[in-house]
Amino acid sequence: MSEQAHNMESQTKAAQEERKEFRSYAWGIGLALLLTVVPFGLVQWMAMPRVTLLIIIGAFALVQMLVHFRFFLHIGFRQKREDLQLILFSTVLLIIMVAGTIWIMASLATRMALPGSP
Amino acid sequence: MRLAALCCGVLLLAACAGDTHLTFLDPQGPIAHQQRWHFYWVLGVMAVLVAGPIFLLLPFFVWRYRYGNKKPRYTPKWEYSTLLEIMSWSGPIVIVIVLAVFVWRDTHKLDPYKPIASDQAPLQVQVIGYDWKWLFIYPDQGIAGVGTLALPVGRPVFLHMTSATVMQSFFIPALGSQIYAMGGMVSQLNLEASKPGKSLGENTMYNGNGFHQQKFTAVAMLPADFKAWVRKVRATGLPLNAQNLKVLAQRSTRADLIAALPGARSMAGNVYFTSASKSLFPAVVKATMDGTPTLPESAFEHRHTATQSGDAADAATGKPR
Amino acid sequence: MSEQAIKHPGLNLGPAHGKDDEAAGTVMFGFWVFLMSDAILFAMVFATYVTSLHATAGGPGPRDLYDIKSVFIETMLLLASSFTFGMASLALKYKHRKARLIGWMVVTLVLGVAFLGFELHDFSSMFVKGGVPSRSGFLSAFFDLVPLHGLHVTAGGIWLICLVGQIVRYGLDTKTKLGIMRLALFWHFLDIVWIAIFSVVYLAGLT
């Protein structure tokens, strides 16, 4: 293969790659927009039970975070393992810390209240 | 090590010999009694199963396989044995599982918030932590005191506590658990004394220069003596009014407080109050929570209503409900 | 080839970048670790906020203070800036002219500054309504969480200006490229934090 042909080929390959990555960003922004607009709309215009609304907001937020990780930060399951390991491990610790804190503080809040007050 | 443990044991026995009961190893009530049992039990399990094997094997290995001893086998590359690995893991796992079962059961059984089963209604006491003294309010009797927590023997005591200043920890070792008292919050503690006697009471959470003087005596007395004590306090106590409470709330030790309240000098190192209203404790909690320095007027009821409610409660004292 | 392209999460340099691509491995991993540490920091501030929700101490609460329209605009600005930074990353990776890269970066900066402007406006209108941090535990927690994100965005903005300076001064050498890649991670990460903020703080607060 001549030098020039090789160059040509790598250029077209690069162009393909670029289109692929651009589509990834475009998908990302599209999904993110959708996942943002819906909960905002629900809060603004829809009357529904508070708990349902909270669950929907939470679910949309989680999905949107995944979308950002996937399409903007290019995290996937084909990565070198250490990076994914790092993120999953951090998530586990984050959940332990936050869930533990809320569990403890909620228990304390109920048990520290002045008897006879709400 | 065994020797050290023995020495400690002897010293503890000596410690029990004094006038004031200092420790849960010399329990004065059912809670501390159970805690003593847990302590010995866990200690025993670990001494036998954990420390025992290690303290036997370690000196033996170290001596037998010392560099100067050429006789025993030397296997510089030996680094794995399935049997030993299984033993190393399974031993601690079994011990922890056994202990975990007991921890789960006992933690629920001895939750400080859990009322003590009894055929008598618990005596209500409200505790307010000040720097550096505890104020004990007996809302049903309409009295309050600093320096002595009087308890009738055989009747559960239900304490509500808060702090008017920083975080403190209320603790009578010979009777039972300690628990934090915090500003704007109310924590609870259930105790019971099973025999008459004096026990050490204290704050264990550092709160400034007078911290080490923040002690009191928990005096367990027979029900009749308790009634007499209540009457005596009512007869001799100072009124718990806004002015006296202001003096009480200053950062001062009990000795300073007595010096500042001339009427308290005849109370043998204690300060007793009458006309302690039921609304005082919630008022202090609320005021601390709101950051308001002075209590509302409603926290101090008129003397005769307090006495009336006190009498009513007095009549109920000791009677099964 | 495609294995190369997905070597490091976040924004890659292509294999055509040669030595720079190799150098990216350690630096980008290090920055990911830093981001995860930062994520724990935010998580703890979130936890404080959630546990302080009822600590309004009689002061104004979420419904009295939050303005959903403004938050929506802020969200759109930040989302758009994430996308424009993505475009800058593509320009960097596929070796387009410097002008294109700088152009996208400047657009990102403008969006970021606009976001900060709206946020500051939010804060000032909260102050007017009595929502100052020293009013209650709840407001303290709010003014820990949201401005912390704002400070991160500010830092990102300053960093972005410095990087543009480095591009102008040194061109696209290894260090500049790695800098842009790290800032891209940082910027997208802040967007993810913002998702949590608008959901947990604003939307949940207004239900």
Added chain:
Amino acid sequence: MNIVDPPLGRLQWSSLPFWDMLQHPTKGNIINGLIATGAASLVVIGAIALVVLLTKYKLWRPLWSNWLTSPDHKKIGIMYVVIALVMLARALIEAVLMRGQQAFGLGGGFLSPEHFAQLFSTHGTIMIFFMAMPFLTGVINYVMPMQIGARDVSFPVLNSISLGLTAAGAALVMVSLVIGKFSTGGWFGYPPYTEANFSPGVGPDYWIWALSLAGLGSTLTGINFAVTIYKERAPGMQWMRMPLFTWTALCTAIIMIFAMPPLTVATAQLALDRYLGFHYFTNALGGNMMNFANLFWLFGHPEVYILILPAFGVYSETISTFSGKALFGYRSLVMATMAIALLSFTVWLHHFFTMGQNANINAVFGIASMLIGIPTGVKIYDWMWTMFRGRVRFTVPMVYALGFIVLFVLGGMSGILLANPTIDYQVHNTVFLVAHFHNVAVPGVLFGMLSAYHFWFPKAFGFRLNERWGMISALCWIFGFVGAFFPLYALGIMGLPRRTVAYTEARYVPLEWMAFLGALLILVALLALLWQLWLSIRDRADNRVFVGDPWAGRSLEWANSAPPPEYNFAVIPQIESRDAFTAAKEQGRAYLRPDTYVDIELPKNSAMGPAIAAISFALAFGLVWHIWWLVILCFLAAIASMIIRGFARDTRRIVSAQQVRQEHHRWIDAVDQATAISRADECTSVNVGLARQEADGVVP
């Protein structure tokens, strides 16, 4: 916060330690004033003496260019250890003062309550953040990159910045001796006591900013170490071939990365409360001090394992080396280390069982705490099986290791007792707790670090430490520890709260005296350690181990000269098994001359470390004293220095292949001339660092 504060903020003449004594010369004030002034003068005189000596011997330039600005992980490691030893001396003297006060504390004593409170606060803060942390960070810095066959850590200049931040924090604590007073709120500084309305002085501010600087430094260090171990391992150094010390370093680094943020949040929120009137932890207006307890221990408990894991790693190395045997149960030890690292994040609540949460929570966290006993127990057993059928040499590092095992088992037992909420209700906040955590921290951290100090000192400086005085010191540490802390178990059970300046209970006195005598013995141990250092430096010519392997070491840090060249290895080694250096020695490829040498690229010196140290110290000092112009200036300077560093390009330099060849040949020549010695002679001057190889199963 008052913007129109005077130019020097809160700084006044009364901030000096002898002011009170001169204004109100009562007996108590004079005693306390003299002690405080004495301590302050020690700091000032020490600083002046240092400056004079440096000037007299014209050492400023070498200090600057060889040490302070050096990005070399070995030098940074040594500087960390120096900080740790200086701070150890101070905190230990404070401990002896406190024990002395309590021995005389029946109804009084000689220290004022406030002075006593400053002592326990600084003692705890220093021992955790400015003794243990720098010590272990220093040891890891020195050893770990060599153990994995790397030239340096991943981010050498960041390493230097981390050191600068730690040094600035330590300096802030030292300055608090001279100007103003340190916090009286203990090392965990619980609000609301540390809030502005209960502690209006500068004390808690000193505490907040010292911790913030140290915490930031540790976060960056953790990132650096973790990335180094992930990315810089020599070819063939697979995960399961890494020495155990490197494994513990990795787990420690991971904990640093994830455990420091809660501390940063807690101290920052406390600072906002104090400076700007926020209400995170105040009594009033919705503040909640329980949040602080929760956040602090979310950091505080993992911190315990940051401290203890590297020591576990050190013991794994020393026990294996001085038993002349491969480490038993490597896989189990690795798994146990990782299990401890993960579990360390699930037990924080056991520091406040008595706060009032429900029994389910207490029981869950109690059981989780006991779970840590499992991997720890496995480790102890595996170390014992390492000695089994080995040849145990009673060197100083090994004596520390043996002392550790015995004492640590007892500390672990008291830990299991405390993990029972029902028992914790009885001994929490008493000196039983103090005895427990010293019983795990002193053998588990300090002994480990001293073991490491004796083990790797010859590698770092090229000569061995005096064994005789090392042994005296080690025995004094061990027996002094027993004397100082076992009585506290009994005292705690007798209801003596921690942090008590005085007491009225006569039954405490005999035990207090036992503890005081133990503390004095520990002081002797420290003096013996200093004396040993002096003797060893004096006699260094007789104890040189330039060949680099004085203890028949097993891992790669022994595979170069002592001290090692700045690039660690002339040729990056290829690793084929665990215990890489032992394998190389056995196969006869430990001391080869390679055919070719190549240029080695190293980072250039950078002033970023000392610059950040100076700026962050001044920034923190300004914050403590409300000197706002200084704060603003330093804040801008910090940002400017980072921007300038971002624009720096010429940051690498080359060590030529020629120079590498020269240095390497000099070392190999020394190896060729050296006589290999048997282990019986390792503590004599015949030991120049070459170990005799024997056939398998024959004692060398």
